[in-house]
Amino acid sequence: MYQRILRNKSLLAIATVLILFFTACSPDEKNELVQKKDVKPITYPTVPVKFINPEYxxxxxxxxxxxEQVEVHARVSGFVKQLLVDRGDYVRKGQLLAILEAPEMNQIYLSDKSTEQKVFSDYQYAIQAYERMVDASKTEGAVAAIELDRAKSIMESAESAYNASKAGTAHSSQLQQYLRILAPFDGVITRRNISVGALVGTGANLPLFMMAxxxxxxxxxxxxxxxxxxxxxxxxxxxxxxxxxxxxxxxxxxxxxxxxxxxxxxxxxxxxxxxxxxxxxxxxxxxxxxxxxRKNSSYWVPTQSVLSTQKGTYIMTLNEKKMQRIDVKEGIRLDSLTEVFGNLSPNDNILLKPSEEIKEGIIN
Known part of the structure; x- marks a missing residue:
């Protein structure tokens, strides 16, 4: 009975002290105490950074x-004598597209051919003269050495003249071949810019045909x-x-x-x-x-984790209660992920929803 009375007196004393304490506290101090009881630690949802190499x-x-596409021009000047194709025609490589005429070119060829024949005759005569001189020189004292050298020099000069004349004739003949306009490859005529009788040639900027x-x-x-x-x-x-x-x-x-x-x-x-x-x-x-x-793996984070501001683009990491901003450069986007390049490591944890208000430093 005596112990029960002592216990009741102790409880009454504790209650009296608490009442006096709360009565002595100001209203602000009371609110602060209540708020301290209601405050909960702030948590930041994070996800680990991904170091992967996905196909996208x-x-x-x-x-x-x-x-292949080309403008077909005339190599030599002449009049269009005949047109064999038109727009939309399919042609084969080497097929004849048009024929030009240039009578003066034929006359030049005939003149060069005639000159070639004359020079060839001179060359044949020089060969015969040299061979006779060689036969005569076999008889001692019949032919002076200088005469033999002169005959050889005449023969060699005649040969050079003949070769030059032959090249001139070939040139004239080749120019005549340019009067025949041929297709450079298999394709279709996409444009025709000329008509029969038109003057064409190296001085004309307009092509005869367009081919593709x-x-x-x-x-x-x-x-x-x-x-x-x-x-x-x-x-x-x-x-x-x-x-x-x-x-x-x-x-x-x-x-x-x-x-x-x-x-x-x-x-x-x-x-x-x-x-x-x-x-x-x-x-x-x-x-x-x-x-x-990519040829190599790279870092990927949720697209919502990338924060773009006037100061730049960055993400926020939270490792061992330490908040840190990491400047990054965005790469490509794949579904809900964004590739980023910056000072990251495979063990970093990334804030899902970063904000400019979140400060760097240790988080309690």
């Missing part, structure tokens, strides 16, 4: 061009700089053109420019496209899909 797909515009190769095309595109390092030999591409809706074509990388264009900072890629049935046309615009992959 991009879509870029491109253009289909003829594999249609059974093989070049698919040309400009790849942005940030993807240039992902290009590899033999990579495949699929593309569509507006003139063939719903149809997809494929091609393999044939060549690149090797260097970035200094104006738009892009790498030019070319894909050779076989077109034996003529389904595709040179000049069509295409939309190309490429599957690319």
């Amino acid at each position: 797909e991009i879509s870029v515009p491109a253009e289909l061009k003829p594999f 190769q249609g059974n093989k095309l070049r698919l040309t595109l400009s790849l942005p700089e940030k993807h240039a390092a992902s290009v590899k030999k033999g990579m495949q591409a699929t593309f569509t053109v507006s003139s063939q809706p719903g149809k997809t074509f494929s091609a393999e990388l044939s060549r690149t420019s090797g260097l970035l264009d200094q104006q738009d900072r892009s790498l030019t890629l070319e894909f050779d496209v076989k077109n034996p049935l003529g389904e595709l046309q040179g000049g069509d615009y295409a939309q190309v899909k490429l599957k690319l992959q």
Whole structure:
């Protein structure tokens, strides 16, 4: 009974002290105590940075061009005597396209041929004279040595004159061949700029014909700089053109420019496209899909973790309660991930939702 009375007195004393303490506290101090009880530690959701090398797909515009395209000019001056093809005609390599006429050229050839025959006769006579001189020199004292040398010199001069004359005749003959306009490769005539009777030649800027190769095309595109390092030999591409809706074509990388264009900072890629049935046309615009992959792994973070501000682009790491801002440069985007380049390590933890208000330093 006595112990129970002592315990009740102790509880009453403690209650009295608490009442006096709270009564002595000011209202502000009371609120502060209540707030301290309600304050919870701030937590920041994080995810580990990814060091991976995924394959990704991009879509870029491109253009289909003829594999070969050329302006056909006349090598010599003359009048158009005959036209054998027109716009839209398919021709084979070496096929005759047009015939020119230049009567004065034929006269030059005949003159050169006649001169060649005369010089050849002189050359034959010089050979015979030298051979007779050689036979006579076998008899001692019959022919002076200087006469034999002179005959040999005349023969050699006649030979040189004959060779020069023969070359002149060949030149005239070759110029006559230029009166026949031939197709340089298999293709289609895309334009005809002349008519029969027109004067054409080296002084005319307008070509006789425009030709293009249609059974093989070049698919040309400009790849942005940030993807240039992902290009590899033999990579495949699929593309569509507006003139063939719903149809997809494929091609393999044939060549690149090797260097970035200094104006738009892009790498030019070319894909050779076989077109034996003529389904595709040179000049069509295409939309190309490429599957690319970096040569080495890189760092990837959630896209929402990248914070772009006036001061720059950065992410925030939280490692062992230490908050830190890391300046980064964005690479490519893949679904919800963004490639970043900066001072990162594979063990870093990245804030999911960074903010400019979050300060760097130790987090309690």
